Structures are given as C-alpha cells and as structure tokens.
Amino acid sequence: MAQQDDFAPTVALADEPATAQALDIRFTGSGSEYFRIWIVNLLLTLVTFTLYAPFARARRIAYFQNNTLVGGDPLGFHADPWKMFRGYLLMLLLGVGYWAVSNFLPGLAWIALLVFMVLWPALWRASLQFRLRNTSWRGVRLSFAGDLKSAYSAMLPFFLPALAFVLFLPEVTEDEEMSTEAARFSAIVFGTVVLGFSLLMPWLLARLKRYQHGGYVFAEQRTAFRTGTGRFYGLFLKTGGVSLLVAAVAAALFALVMFVLARGMFTDMAAGQRRVLVTLLVPVALGVIYLLIPLVSAPYFGARFQDLLWNGTRSEKIRFNSALRFRSLFRVTLVNWLLIVVTLGLYWPFAKVRTARLKLEAMSLAVDGRVDDWLASAQQAGKGVLGDAAGDFFGMDMGL
C-alpha cells in the first residue's frame, strides 16, 4: 500500500548553537545519473540471473542516501554487498520453497504459512537493524532498538486473515459437494474476516508504525512515535471518501457523455451499431475509473501518511517535521505515470528521483543543542545479514 520506498528518510540530525536549530533536507540526486545506474544494474542483474541483485541494490541505496543531505551533510550507506548477497541467496531459497509449496502442494500451504509467520517478524526486525546500522550521518551509525517480542506482537496480527481462512475454511472441504449451507458458511467466514480486518487495519498499522518509528536511534537519541490510533482511522476514512468522490465524479461525467451521445449520434445509428458502441464504451469507462481512483487516492494517502508518520516521530532532542502536500505529490505522480507510459518505462528512474526529491525535501528536523557534543551509543554486536534481503524480496522494505 504505502509506496514509501527505500529512499524514505531514515533518520538524522544536527549542529552548533545551543538552542533549537532547524536542519533542512535536500536531495541532490539526478534522474539522468540514476537512469545510467539503473540500466547498468538491470543488465548485470539480468545476465547473472538476478545474482547481481544485492550489489545493484547496495549501489542504488547508496546513491539515494549519499544524495540526501541533512543539514548539508549526506547520509552514508555502508553495507557490505557480499553480506547482502548471502542474505539474498537464503531469501531466494525461502521464496522458491514457499512458491513451490503453495503451487504444488497446496494441502501443505498452512505449514508454509506457519513457517513464514514464525520467521517473518524476526526477519523484518533484522532487516530494519541491518539497514539502520549501515546508515550513517556525520560518521555516526544509526541503529534500530526495537526488541524482538514487540516485533512479533506488532507484525503477527497481519497474518490473522490468512490464518482464519486456513482454520475455518477447510472444514467445508470435507464435504463431498458444496451444499448451499456450506457455501453460505464460507461466505460468512470470508465476509467476516475481510470486514473485520479492514476495520482493524488502521489500528494494526498504527501498532506497526509505533514499533518501527519508536526504535530509531542516533547517538543517544531514541525516537518515539506519538500519533494516536484515531488519526490513522481518520486518514483511512478520508482516503476512502476521496476514492468514492473520484468514482462518483467520473461516473457522473461518463453518464453525461453517454447522455449527450444518446441525443446526438445515437439516433442515426442502427440498433446493432448502438449496442456495439455501448458494449465498447462501458468497459473503457470502467477501466478509466479503475485507473483514476488509485491515481488520486494513492498520492493522497501517500502524502498524508508521510506527514502523519514523521510529524509524530521525535526523540528528546530531535523533532521531525513533514509538510508533504497532496497537490504536489499528485502532480508529480500524474506526470510520472504519463511519461512512464509514453517512454515505455524508460522514465521510471527519473520518476523515482523526482518522487524521492519531493518526499524528502518536504521534511526537516529541529534539534535541541549542539549535535557535536553527542556521542554514539555503543554499537550492538548482532549482525542480521538475512534481514536486508528479506525486505527487498517481499517488497516489505518500504515504510509499511
């Protein structure tokens, strides 16, 4: 959902005078340079049958972080690509195993799900640790301090719907044939789970973010996330409202067009032609609406969500501020998609850079006191090699 990418700001801070001081964020990456990085990475990844992927990823993250200047100083990225490579191989193994089980032995899918549930929160935490430990600002490494138990309690509820299906639906499979009663029962289970989960979603997401944004550490500063769950519900409701509004407006426009057509050219047409035209237009209209809704609601959610997250994240001496506006994100997204389509995808890296610039430069930090006097906390020893690859493989490395 949240298309908050790798390049979402990780964390950072500040400088000199003894009073509160603002640090702006600037992004200096360029689309044309990232295009070259992307293409070369792509070719190398393809010809090595994706074995180059972790190296490509390390270079990509390094490019974006080194071009993110916080108060004039760039973020560093120091991960050893060979470690990421090992993690990648392991993840590849896990992923192929999961794929094979769910496709060839669907009867055993619950075991795969169970294994996944047991491993995933730990991998996710390891991925956060790996990423932050390998990110620096002014030579000081960041770290992630969330504990394992909280990772499980924050992440496990997301498996509930899948678990509910596995637990409740198989009882029906015993029947020779699906009776109407059994069908109704599974429909009820399905409906309840989906409805229940969508009602719980904002709450679950709030818990997840509270864990994630409450574990970032720089020097001796550990962040906490203080946004109430109610605001997550508010955001989800508003996003739903925006989607409905877009659908309604688009449907009304379409109805208007049809009406005008009906009055104008339709009268001159044979019955058959008219039907053909309608059968052609309706799917087109539905397709347009289907595309239009995410085009508006995704940037809406994206902008508001970033603001919600980072304005609620602070430590004793650091405050984050995010003022990303829907209008700017919508404009950039729209232009990006148009150009991606027109260039058959070649605009992709440019789009990535533009979006990153917009999102990052909407943020700033306020720091109390002299950063120069801070000291790094003792580095933790744990080396979660696996974690980083886990994030990329399942697309979970975003700001979920």
Added chain:
Amino acid sequence: MAGAPASLDSRWFDGRSPKPHAVTLRVEAGELLMQVGEAETRRYPLAGVRWPERRTHGQRQAELPDGGLIQHADAAAWDAWAQACGLQDSAVVGWMQSWRATLMALAGSVVFLAAAWLWGVPWLSQTLAHQVPDSLDRHVGEQSLQQLDRLFLRPSQLPQKQQDELRQRFASAVERAYPQGDAPHWELAFHASPVLGANAFALPGGFMVMTDELVLLLKDQPDALVGVLAHELGHVAQRDGLDMVVRASLISALVGVVLGDASGFLATVPATLATQAYSRDTERRADAHAARVLHAAGIPPSAMAVFFERMLAEADSDGPSKDDEEDRVSLPIAIGSHPDHAERIRFFREWRGEDSSR
C-alpha cells in the same frame, strides 16, 4: 602511483561523535596518510579503505577500516585528487558514467528480455515442468480436481453406458495414435456443471473432465468429442498445467527484476499479457495434437470443426441478443486466450497430415 604528493584538505568523523575534524589526506607508498591536527598522522593501507564510487552528483565518502569516515563536499576536487593519487574506478563505475556504454547496456537488456520472452521462459518452464515427478504431478492434479469438484462440478447425469462408450472410443483412438503404448496416462471423468457449461479441461496428472453439457451439445458427433479429448490429452502430454504455473511465476520474477518495487497493478499487466500470449501457443499445440490423434484413428480432423461451430452458436444464443449479424463482432481490444475460432476451424479443415512421424 605518481610521486607527486598531492594532498587534500578534507573533513573526518571518528565514528563516535558527529563532530567533524579537519584533516589533510595524502597517498604514499600504498597507504593513505591522514594528518589530524598538528601532531597526529594516521595510516591506512589503500586496500583497507572503502573508496566512494565516482558520480556526478553527491558528496564523497570514504570509509576507514577503524569505523571512521572521510567526507568531502566538493566532488570534483576529490575526484581530481583521487586520480592524481592513482586510485582507480571499478569498471562498472566507468560504465555508468558513460552515456554510450549505458545505451549499449540498454540495448543489451532489451535483447536479453526479448530472448528470455521468446525462448528462455518457454524452454525453462517446459524443462522444469517435465522434471516434476509423476507422483507430484498427479498430486497437484488431484488437489485441483477436488477443488473444482467442490466448486463447480456436480455428479454426471449421463447413463453409465454412454460414458463407457465414449471412454472406449477415445481409448481406442489413443491406442492407434500411440502404437507403442507410450501415450501419457489419462483418466476421464464426466460431470454435470451448470457453471462451466459445455466444456472440457485437463489437469496435471492426466485428469480430464468433460461436462455433460458438452456431451449433449455434440451427442450426434462422437468424433468431435474424441477430438476435444485428444486436444485435452495434448495438454496432458505437454504438461501445460504445470508449465503455465512456472511461466507465470518466471514472468512476474522478470517484471520484478526490471521494475524493482513497482506497484502491484503495473506489475500484473505484463504478466497477464504474457500468460495470454503463451496460452494461445499451448492451445495451438494441443490442437495439432488433436489433429494427429484423430488422423491416426482414421477420423478426419475436420470433424472438429463442428465443435467450434456449435460452441459459437451456443455463445451467441447465450448472449444478450441474437437478432442480427452485427452483434457478433468480437471486441478488437479483447485478448482471448483461444486462437480465433475461425482460424482453428480452418486449421482442422485444412490439416494435411504434416509429418506423420508424430
């Protein structure tokens, strides 16, 4: 390593505090010499330092083995110094700095993707599908049959005698088409299915299902029914069921590699298109198999034409209207997985035995 001791004034962080220190850098005899303040000089072997990749944008950061970090804001000055010291870029970095090399990489990627699409993916998925042991193949087929059974299939209403006759007829056709007895294993079941209508399908493991509705539609044309079954047996022989699963996964993996973290919707489009295109190929091959089996059984393949004609008529009568010809236009943008019916009818009518070697 030129003797000229080019030096560079830079900033250094010790890794424990965010406080910068002014330093002077020099390279001498395979070592990086970093002078901190007046008195202290630190030495690092060049190979132990993680040097930054040269890029147009961004600052330069060099990681020291003791956890320290040298950070230089003026990228151009750093690059000039590094070059003067004889520090080399890796080949990949030089490649990314050159537009010509990048464009060649682009062309290379396109060629690779095209080759993967045309040959790589079909070859790999066929190979993999045929590597799957028979027992697993059967297991997958049984599982999906159970699922379909629950959802769409009802017990057949056809008299047992009619079922047996059809089965026998098909069996003898297969026997004649595979004189060495090397026909793939198959099991045929009849089911009523109001949902699927007149239809037949094959699952991994050789499970073939034909609906009562189809048998009734072609009750006066048992040869066409044999043809339909031979088509399904073609899918079994080619292991198309597993093949498609593998292909779809390979294609989504490819899309994933190209677009990285593209949003779900964007990623599904190429995957769907590819699956459609590939499944048209498998239908064609299954048709060819059907024609061969029919021919070997002494039935003219053109018997299959009736099947398509009746299916077409059936589809029309199901449609919202059947009053005039114009309604039969197929939507030009619709992408059907079955090759055009007219084309398939022509294929069966004009089939001339090709190479009868099978």
